[in-house]
Amino acid sequence: MLIARLYRTAFIFHRYSDCVGEFVQAAEWAGGKIIKVVPALKSVAFCVPELPGQSKITKGTAATFGAGVSLLKVVGINLSAQTGHSTSAALAFQVNGNPIAHLGGTTDFPGGTKPGLIQQTP
């Protein structure tokens, strides 16, 4: 006798905002008795447009996200191998092909005295 089992993973989504607008992203997953909380991506409020084409920008602090969640489409760089966020790492990225990209800070403009976490949005 063939028994079919259906496994379902429930994701919990959070609403964030970035330089382009609001978006929804999986922030937690709940499966069985385990609830995995992924460090939340913070909303970005202070934005600097960066020219399309070949550029390289470095600023103070890089925002990262939890393991297993690819943010490649969200922030333009794959940070999925890292967990949490760093307060000392420099974020360096290349803006390639996007009509316009933004570098955003959570508490001030990137380059300000205390910009908070900085991330790129396509």
Place this chain on the structure above:
Amino acid sequence: MTRRWHFMAAAAVLAAAMASCAPSSSGPTDGPFGNGGTAGASCHSGRVREVFTNGDQFIRNKGPQARITGLSLADDHHIELLGSWIVPITGHTLYGNWQGWPIARPRQLPGVHWDERQPADGASIPTASGLNVQNIVLAVARAPGNREAWARGILVKYRSGDHDYTLLTATRIAIVTQVSECDSLLKRIAPA
């Protein structure tokens, strides 16, 4: 004894010369415009004389209304400063970095009041209120005959109250022929 006196006199002359050309002429860096912010860099690739707009630096004036008495690129090498403006910002977006000369972009950049810009030299900088800041917008280009052009920041001299101050922004500006050259250049011009 005579040799020692000569040495002391020479040292005094040297000290006086250094004092006369550095701090007193540029003013202290701890004024109401702050200390230049977080270190960083923007590096673009472009042709000789290709114009780039650099607009990722800003002023948040925590003192009374001030006036900019001079703006230049700091420790600049082969980079041409073609124009500089101060643009009021009332939103959450700076003018940013673009190819070409700065132009009005009201639909793309709400809260960036390009139509209210002032030439940087002589610009009046109001006291910051709320989130409002003043954006430093530059037009820069790589000079002919050089593969690399850079500056270690923007040097803003200003007067607030009865005092002269200097703001040196902490973001380096670089223009190269290919973006692959950015890494090595930015390492070479990184702060010590």
